[in-house]
Amino acid sequence: xxxxxxxxxxxxxxxxxxxxxxxxxxxxxxxxxxxxxxxxxxxxxxxxxxxxxxxxxxxxxxxxxxxxxxxxxxxxxxxxxxxxxxxxxxxxxxxxxxxxxxxxxxxxxxxxxxxxxxxxxxxxxxxxxxxxxxxxxxxxxxxxxxxxxxxxxxxxxxxxxxxxxxxxxxxxxxxxxxxxxxxxxxxxxxxxxxxxxxxxxxxxxxxxxxxxxxxxxxxxxxxxxxxxxxxxxxxxxxxxxxxxxxxxxxxxxxxxxxxxxxxxxxxxxxxxxxxxxxxxxxxxxxx
Numbered sequence: 001x002x003x004x005x006x007x008x009x010x011x012x013x014x015x016x017x018x019x020x021x022x023x024x025x026x027x028x029x030x031x032x033x034x035x036x037x038x039x040x041x042x043x044x045x046x047x048x049x050x051x052x053x054x055x056x057x058x059x060x061x062x063x064x065x066x067x068x069x070x071x072x073x074x075x076x077x078x079x080x081x082x083x084x085x086x087x088x089x090x091x092x093x094x095x096x097x098x099x100x101x102x103x104x105x106x107x108x109x110x111x112x113x114x115x116x117x118x119x120x121x122x123x124x125x126x127x128x129x130x131x132x133x134x135x136x137x138x139x140x141x142x143x144x145x146x147x148x149x150x151x152x153x154x155x156x157x158x159x160x161x162x163x164x165x166x167x168x169x170x171x172x173x174x175x176x177x178x179x180x181x182x183x184x185x186x187x188x189x190x191x192x193x194x195x196x197x198x199x200x201x202x203x204x205x206x207x208x209x210x211x212x213x214x215x216x217x218x219x220x221x222x223x224x225x226x227x228x229x230x231x232x233x234x235x236x237x238x239x240x241x242x243x244x245x246x247x248x249x250x251x252x253x254x255x256x257x258x259x260x261x262x263x264x265x266x267x268x269x270x271x272x273x274x275x276x277x278x279x280x281x282x283x284x285x286x287x
Contacts, residue, residue, distance in 0.1 A: 122226035143241035
């Protein structure tokens with residue numbers, strides 16, 4: 001339990017730890033563990049910055065903190081998560097109303113990093129560890145988030161229908177995505193060795209599931225071994241999955257469902273990087 005400021009006369013748990021009720025409320029409302037963790041962290045850091053009790057926080061304190069983060073070159077998306085974390089605590093729990101004139105930061109739109117099919121083939125060729133190779137193959141072939149991949153259990157595979165059930169993905173929603181035929185043989189062997197509730201990718205010592213950091217290291221190492229100069233992450237495989245489907249003529253609506261995007265606008269970013277929109281256009285230098 002954290003303590004961010006001290007009131008010598010207080011004895012209740014809430015006064016000893018101003019974020020005690022925040023953590024409890026987030027869990028009661030069913031927020032994901034990652035959201036709970038980030039909301040607690042950003043509120044903790046804000047209280048350390050302000051050196052005030054939550055009851056004494058003002059609009060100006062919020063503005064100064066956001067300006068401080070901006071000066072530290074924090075991204076617009078990070079600033080918006082911070083603002084949402086503070087709004088939830090001060091509006092929902094403390095019933096403060098001074099956030100109405102603080103607007104969210106304008107989101108910076110970056111094009112996603114896309115790997116070509118040849119680059120992905122090189123990554124797989126250079127990844128000789130079977131577990132690591134399968135991890136990369138699964139993320140790319142199914143368009144999974146890294147958080148979804150590491151938590152996949154054996155029971156989530158439907159080999160007959162060639163489908164994967166993604167349970168409680170982002171936004172705590174279930175969905176189905178594709179299972180590549182090339183992965184079925186390996187999965188059949190794993191199903192003989194593991195129980196339905198077992199994780200496909202176990203952590204160190206066979207306990208729990210693989211960590212996000214470990215998965216990112218595996219993908220980064222594969223990209224480096226394949227002499228890929230792009231900034232590659234696990235999410236690059238998901239981006240590539242969507243882009244390659246779009247380039248092959250798959251409806252963007254289907255891609256939206258496979259990715260688990262709530263809004264079509266989120267999926268439409270891939271129309272800006274799909275090659276089929278540009279390949280028939282000639283540069284004036286080539287005419």
